[in-house]
Amino acid sequence: MNPAVAPSPLAVDLAIFTVTEADLKVLLVRRQAPPFKDAWSMPGDAVDLGDMGRRPGEHLGSAARRILETSTGLPSQPGQLQQFQAFGRSERDPRGRVVTVAWLARVSPDFAPMVALRRGVDWFSVNDEVPWMRLALDHAEILAAATLHLQQQSADTQTLLALVPATFTVSDLQAAESAVLERPSDTRAFRRRFDRWVSEGLIARAPGKRHMGRARPA
Amino acid sequence: MNPAVAPSPLAVDLAIFTVTEADLKVLLVRRQAPPFKDAWSMPGDAVDLGDMGRRPGEHLGSAARRILETSTGLPSQPGQLQQFQAFGRSERDPRGRVVTVAWLARVSPDFAPMVALRRGVDWFSVNDEVPWMRLALDHAEILAAATLHLQQQSADTQTLLALVPATFTVSDLQAAESAVLERPSDTRAFRRRFDRWVSEGLIARAPGKRHMGRARPA
DNA sequence: AGAATAGTGTCTATCAGACATTATTTG
DNA sequence: CAAATAATGTCTGATAGACACTATTCT
Numbered sequence: 001m002n003p004a005v006a007p008s009p010l011a012v013d014l015a016i017f018t019v020t021e022a023d024l025k026v027l028l029v030r031r032q033a034p035p036f037k038d039a040w041s042m043p044g045d046a047v048d049l050g051d052m053g054r055r056p057g058e059h060l061g062s063a064a065r066r067i068l069e070t071s072t073g074l075p076s077q078p079g080q081l082q083q084f085q086a087f088g089r090s091e092r093d094p095r096g097r098v099v100t101v102a103w104l105a106r107v108s109p110d111f112a113p114m115v116a117l118r119r120g121v122d123w124f125s126v127n128d129e130v131p132w133m134r135l136a137l138d139h140a141e142i143l144a145a146a147t148l149h150l151q152q153q154s155a156d157t158q159t160l161l162a163l164v165p166a167t168f169t170v171s172d173l174q175a176a177e178s179a180v181l182e183r184p185s186d187t188r189a190f191r192r193r194f195d196r197w198v199s200e201g202l203i204a205r206a207p208g209k210r211h212m213g214r215a216r217p218a
Numbered sequence: 219m220n221p222a223v224a225p226s227p228l229a230v231d232l233a234i235f236t237v238t239e240a241d242l243k244v245l246l247v248r249r250q251a252p253p254f255k256d257a258w259s260m261p262g263d264a265v266d267l268g269d270m271g272r273r274p275g276e277h278l279g280s281a282a283r284r285i286l287e288t289s290t291g292l293p294s295q296p297g298q299l300q301q302f303q304a305f306g307r308s309e310r311d312p313r314g315r316v317v318t319v320a321w322l323a324r325v326s327p328d329f330a331p332m333v334a335l336r337r338g339v340d341w342f343s344v345n346d347e348v349p350w351m352r353l354a355l356d357h358a359e360i361l362a363a364a365t366l367h368l369q370q371q372s373a374d375t376q377t378l379l380a381l382v383p384a385t386f387t388v389s390d391l392q393a394a395e396s397a398v399l400e401r402p403s404d405t406r407a408f409r410r411r412f413d414r415w416v417s418e419g420l421i422a423r424a425p426g427k428r429h430m431g432r433a434r435p436a
Numbered sequence: 437a438g439a440a441t442a443g444t445g446t447c448t449a450t451c452a453g454a455c456a457t458t459a460t461t462t463g
Numbered sequence: 464c465a466a467a468t469a470a471t472g473t474c475t476g477a478t479a480g481a482c483a484c485t486a487t488t489c490t
Binding site: 049050057058059083085086088090091097101 | 227228265267268274275276277278279301303304306307308309314315317319
């Protein structure tokens, strides 16, 4: 019995990140069909290529958006999806030759809990919960590349903002950076950057006690 | 008459750069067959995907290497090819749905002249010779993305070294940087970086009068 | 009050940009 | 010698890291 033949030679996979509990999380789904049935993997699907000249099929970005929405149940935001690499090793899929274009998405922790309510979908700490050895296909490789890519962008405001609630404290944002980088970041340096972002208008202060109704719990 | 059907839904295109005459050049080839016959385009070809499960087909990187070698006549060096983006607009190829994975390559100016000896192959100044409006398919878009990608890497030693002859002067290297960035770069700052590279062992001084037999012509 | 977290002051080292100055080679 | 290019000196401003210090809020 050969595993089913791949429905399309082109696929899209998504590395969807968030930060909760000061920890970088990635969204994994349990595969409901072979190959690798019941294994965890990043959400992905074949790209509809049309029928070679008649139906146009879907754009790569549309496929990524579709998968983001079906796997999280959330509407996708413009700019949320970012293509980062194609993976084309010929043995990567036992069903046949499938090249996948991998995308990176960031989800606000505001929505993270409701995403995890779905069956067979959950957030995993990239540091110590991802079942690296048991990820389907070559998803361990893809996820590693995605994490690296995210880290390299962590100096960027927009990257961090996407990983934080709609209203947040400076500390929240810094905690997000630390979570992404997997190391503590210097308070002073971070606040300087933060102040610059505010003065550049990239961040607006929310009303209330300074940036947010943050307390200083014991 | 429909244009011929695309042989494969997946292709690879290469943006091959060099620097000659203090100017950033890209290698274009004249298309010998429809669509866009006789138009200039970046070298590229369909990826052999095998036959869905039996023959394995070629890796993405192998396809890129193959195209680099056939279009330049030069053997490819390890690390020379760098994948940077997939392009998947459904209308990008009139033959049907073709997604292309674009790669960036840098060629030493030592070899640039012999590359251009081939028929239907030539170097074009990115700044003022590329026939942007007449490039085949969506190659204008791909080339623009490649150029941007190259510029963002121009601070990196390896990127610059690949664009310069095997032995070179500091000025040569700085000229390469200026060509990539399309703006003059500060002498002092560049030399500081250069000295650091030397002390880090990334660059070895050639024998002879300092770095190279460079004179100071009038 | 004491613990915990939030935020500030300030010193230092590093580096880029600007620009003047000196050195070397060609004509 | 003059012109052109190569290389260096040096000032300034921006920024990151380190670390001590002050401020606020909770228990």
